[in-house]
Amino acid sequence: MARAVTTQRKAINTLIAWIVGLLIFFPILWIFILSFHSEGDAIKSPLEVITSTWTFESYATVQERSNYFRHFWNSVVISVGSTVLGLIIAVPSAWAMAFVPGKRTKDVLMWMLSTKMLPPVGVLLPIYLICQNLGLLDTRIALVFILMMINLPIIIWMLYTYFREIPGEILEAARMDGASLREEVIYVLLPMAVPGIASTLLLNIILAWNEAFWTLTLTAAKAAPLTAFIASYSSPEGLFYAKLSAASIMAIAPILIMGWFSQKQLVRGLTFGAVK
Amino acid sequence: MGRITLDKVTKAFGEVEVIPPLDLTIDDGEFVVFVGPSGCGKSTLLRLIAGLEDVSSGEIRIDKQPATHLPPAKRGLAMVFQSYALYPHMSVRKNIAFPMKMAGIPEAEQNRKIEDAARVLNLTDYLDRRPGQLSGGQRQRVAIGRAIVREPAAFLFDEPLSNLDAALRVGMRLEISELHERLKTTMIYVTHDQVEAMTMADKIVVLQKGVIEQVGSPLELYNAPRNIFVAGFIGSPKMNLIEGAEAAKHDAHTIGIRPEHLAASKDAGEWKGTVTVSEHLGSDTYLHVTETGLADTMTVRVGGEFGVKHGDTVFLTPDATKIHRFDAQGLRIG
Numbered sequence: 001m002a003r004a005v006t007t008q009r010k011a012i013n014t015l016i017a018w019i020v021g022l023l024i025f026f027p028i029l030w031i032f033i034l035s036f037h038s039e040g041d042a043i044k045s046p047l048e049v050i051t052s053t054w055t056f057e058s059y060a061t062v063q064e065r066s067n068y069f070r071h072f073w074n075s076v077v078i079s080v081g082s083t084v085l086g087l088i089i090a091v092p093s094a095w096a097m098a099f100v101p102g103k104r105t106k107d108v109l110m111w112m113l114s115t116k117m118l119p120p121v122g123v124l125l126p127i128y129l130i131c132q133n134l135g136l137l138d139t140r141i142a143l144v145f146i147l148m149m150i151n152l153p154i155i156i157w158m159l160y161t162y163f164r165e166i167p168g169e170i171l172e173a174a175r176m177d178g179a180s181l182r183e184e185v186i187y188v189l190l191p192m193a194v195p196g197i198a199s200t201l202l203l204n205i206i207l208a209w210n211e212a213f214w215t216l217t218l219t220a221a222k223a224a225p226l227t228a229f230i231a232s233y234s235s236p237e238g239l240f241y242a243k244l245s246a247a248s249i250m251a252i253a254p255i256l257i258m259g260w261f262s263q264k265q266l267v268r269g270l271t272f273g274a275v276k
Numbered sequence: 277m278g279r280i281t282l283d284k285v286t287k288a289f290g291e292v293e294v295i296p297p298l299d300l301t302i303d304d305g306e307f308v309v310f311v312g313p314s315g316c317g318k319s320t321l322l323r324l325i326a327g328l329e330d331v332s333s334g335e336i337r338i339d340k341q342p343a344t345h346l347p348p349a350k351r352g353l354a355m356v357f358q359s360y361a362l363y364p365h366m367s368v369r370k371n372i373a374f375p376m377k378m379a380g381i382p383e384a385e386q387n388r389k390i391e392d393a394a395r396v397l398n399l400t401d402y403l404d405r406r407p408g409q410l411s412g413g414q415r416q417r418v419a420i421g422r423a424i425v426r427e428p429a430a431f432l433f434d435e436p437l438s439n440l441d442a443a444l445r446v447g448m449r450l451e452i453s454e455l456h457e458r459l460k461t462t463m464i465y466v467t468h469d470q471v472e473a474m475t476m477a478d479k480i481v482v483l484q485k486g487v488i489e490q491v492g493s494p495l496e497l498y499n500a501p502r503n504i505f506v507a508g509f510i511g512s513p514k515m516n517l518i519e520g521a522e523a524a525k526h527d528a529h530t531i532g533i534r535p536e537h538l539a540a541s542k543d544a545g546e547w548k549g550t551v552t553v554s555e556h557l558g559s560d561t562y563l564h565v566t567e568t569g570l571a572d573t574m575t576v577r578v579g580g581e582f583g584v585k586h587g588d589t590v591f592l593t594p595d596a597t598k599i600h601r602f603d604a605q606g607l608r609i610g
Contacts (some may be wrong), residue, residue, distance in 0.1 A: 172328050173361035177422065178349040178378035187374070191365040 009181040028252075035059070054177035060247035066229060068250055075225035075254075077140050078215070079208035082147035083201055086155045089148075090200075090270045094159035095185060099168060109160065112153040120150070120213050131218055138220045146218070147208045154207070155200055162196025163189070194266070202262050226251035278323060278339065278429035278462030279304045285334035287320055287486075294320050295486040297334065302430075302464060302479075307456050309477035310415065310466045312509070317486035318466045320436055326432050327351050338429060349378070354423035355432040358439060360415045362407040368394075368418050369403040375426045388426075393421040396455075397558040412462045413444045419457070430462035437472065449476060470510055474498070482506050513562065513577065515600070518570045528601035528609055535562070535577040537598035542584065545591025551572060551584050565590055 033049065034042045035198055041052040062068070097105045126147065128137075136142035166189065174188045190197065212227040230251050233244040259266070280302040287295040292316050302308050310318040323329040325336060327348035336344045343351050354375070369390055376386045394400045397417040407415055416436060423431055433452070437445045443592050453476050456463050467473055473480050474494045482489040482497065482505070490502040494510075501507035507515050515532045523531045539545065540563060549568035554561060561582040565574045576592060584590055602610040 167359060167361065168357050169357045169361040170363065172348075173357060173422075174374070175328065175348045175354070175362075176326060176353065176355045177375035177426070179374075180349070183378060188363055194361075194365075 005144040013121075018260055031245040031248050034242055035249045037242055039239035039242045042119055042245070043239065045219070047191070048160050053175075058242040059250070062233070062246045064252065065227045066232065068229065071120075071224060071226045071229040072254065074140060074219075074223055075209055075227075078143045078147060078225050079205045080193070081140070081144040082151065082208050083155075085144060086152050086204060087159075087201065090152060090155040090159050091197075094163050095189065097160050098163035098166075099171060108159065112156060116153050123167070124217065127214075128217065137218060138223050140223045142218060143215060143223060143225075146214050147211055150211070150214070155204055158200040158203070159193070159196065162193050162200075165196075166192050199260075199266050202258070204267050206255055206259060257265050278302075279432060280462065280464070281335075281337040281340075282315070283335040283337070285324060285336060286332045287317075287324055287329065288332045289381045291585075293486070295324070298486070298488060299483065300488065300491070302462060304462055305460045307453075307463045307465065307476060307478045308481060309473040309479070309482060310464065311468065311470055311473040312483035314468055315485075316483040318468075318483050318488075321433055321483070322355075322464060322466045326355050327354055328355075352426075352429040353432055354426045354428035354430075355434065356416070356419045356423050356436045358435040360407070360419045360439075362415055362418055362422075364407050367404050367406060368399060368401075368410070368421075371407065371418055371419045372425055379426070387427045389422075391543075393424050394422070396458075397421050397451075400532060412440050413448060415449075416440065416448060424455075424459070428461065429601070430464060433463065433465040435466055435468070437467075445472075452476065455565050465519070471512060474510070480510075482509060498607065501600065502608050504530060504532070504602050507600055507602070507608075513575045516571055516574050520570075522570055523601075526599060526601050528602040530602040530606070532600035532602065533594045533598065535575040537595040538576045539575050539593045539595070540578050540582060540584075541591045541593070542588070543591065545568070545593040547574075547592045549590055549592060549593075549599055551588045553585060553586065554582075554584050556581060563590060565592065568592070 035058055035238075036054045036056070037049060037052060038055055038057050041049055044052065059245045097109065131137050131142050134142075170192070171188060173182055174184045179187060210227070212231075215225050215227045216231055219225070230244070230247045233240055282298060284297045284299060285295065286293065286297050298321070298350055310321060312318050320329060324331050327343070327346060327350075331344055334344075335342060338351055338353070363374065366374065372390050372393055373610055376389065381389075381393060390403070391400070394403055397420060399414065399417055399421060401420075402410060407418065410418065412570075419436070428569050436452075437448050438446060449472060452463075452465075456476075465472075465476060477494055479491060480497055481491050485506055488498060490508075492500075492508045495509045497506060500564075501510060504517065508517065509535055512533045514526040515534050516538070517530055517532050519530050523529060547568050547570060549565035552566050552573070553564040555563075558581065559579075560577045561580070561584075563578065563582070563584065564574040565576060566572065568574050574592065576590075603609055
């Protein structure tokens with residue numbers, strides 16, 4: 001028997017859900033509102049902020065003072081580059097672990113995941129020195145590699161989970177049909193794993209886009225992505241709320257829009273193994 | 277040509293030897309069925325021939341060519357899987373074309389062969405559908421189509437009908453037999469269903485724990501099972517096995533008598549027993565008889581309708597010419 005939910009109860013639940021949702025969303029909403037006000041208005045009390053005049057002034061100043069598109073392009077290169085590179089490495093790794101597991105496969109997977117628990121600052125010094133010695137400080141290539149390696153465990157884990165859902169007999173059929181290993185992966189495995197690969201791709205682009213620790217410490221001007229762009233508007237003194245808000249909105253807008261359009265795909269991919 | 281020879285082939289998974297040294301020859305054009313209870317190594321044996329598993333030792337030859345270390349793609353064999361293993365993202369046409377695409381066959385020839393296979397297998401109307409839109413029987417036919425177009429040296433079937441319902445299974449069984457008649461290609465067929473084995477095979481290989489118990493034609497296995505295992509496995513319902521004094525009368529440790537070789541009577545006969553269950557099929561009546569003093573339950577098959585019910589007394593008489601005798605090791609005598 002289906003659970004009987006009264007209309008009243010449903011209404012209360014909906015109301016609570018909306019309140020919680022709005023509470024969570026409020027900071028972003030407030031940043032959005034602040035970004036359309038002058039610095040002077042932005043530090044006023046909330047009610048006065050809303051009633052004061054709306055203006056594009058902050059956006060104009062931000063665009064004038066820094067090159068948004070260079071940061072944007074750096075973000076794109078770093079997040080997409082690190083994700084694509086990660087996928088290229090992760091597909092064969094996940095294939096091996098899913099279809100020809102060895103005795104230690106589970107251990108390797110756990111170990112890879114454990115690296116995600118390490119505080120990044122713990123390896124800051126060696127990585128910084130390596131970048132310095134290789135002359136890679138403030139370059140996009142360094143960030144592509146570092147973010148790829150940081151997210152690789154997640155990429156491999158996700159792909160491994162999707163690949164495990166694909167019946168081994170289908171790959172064996174491909175092998176019987178005369179496909180080489182490369183053909184088996186390209187013609188059979190990858191097309192069947194498209195939903196999983198797509199959500200892995202999206203999630204990792206988002207993770208890399210939002211990554212701040214490494215992008216802030218390893219870049220100065222040339223390779224600085226949008227995270228550094230936001231950070232440059234926070235200063236210990238003076239009025240910066242409105243400009244910081246405008247910069248933040250400009251930085252998160254692309255990924256927010258992408259996430260919005262791909263949320264269906266993301267949810268489908270993330271629940272791939274759980275619900276069939 | 278598809279003559280396959282296995283020479284002292286063994287397979288071990290870690291410490292566990294699933295196939296002890298095994299010799300077997302499959303002649304060109306033969307329909308060979310590997311049959312045995314689950315876990316007897318029949319699927320493993322098929323996968324060794326296919327090249328999907330590596331042999332631990334021994335040699336496999338296909339058409340006298342050593343094939344032991346060839347990858348599956350190079351062995352010229354086609355396989356039909358239990359789960360059909362169709363490519364779900366490809367249309368039926370592309371599924372059937374896949375092995376030809378891998379072999380680099382020109383597209384015109386591919387299309388001709390696809391059309392031919394589709395006609396033979398009644399798939400012409402479904403060529404542009406995805407496997408997900410087909411019924412179980414149609415999927416199985418697509419899998420067979422994909423195997424046919426390669427013109428393989430031999431077909432390997434791994435329990436291809438066990439996912440189908442009973443009625444469809446009978447139909448597909450006939451289709452596969454007809455296909456064999458037409459193509460005259462070697463077929464190796466794995467099943468745990470002895471009815472499939474009996475009806476389809478030229479030659480049955482009965483396996484238990486990786487060991488070949490007997491190789492022979494269906495009727496050889498039925499009429500002269502080499503040991504108690506084969507006697508019990510081939511034939512449905514199972515052969516009645518009797519030990520003790522009754523067996524000693526025939527100078528044997530165990531005697532076996534098939535349900536269809538026992539005559540039942542309400543009045544008189546050699547053995548007396550009580551009916552526990554009687555199954556009335558119309559064409560036949562199966563009686564399960566206890567308290568005979570011979571075995572726990574004796575199964576009897578009587579042609580036509582035989583009017584007894586639970587608790588009735590029944591007399592059984594074996595056909596003396598159809599009694600199988602086995603020694604203490606379970607091997608056939610005489």
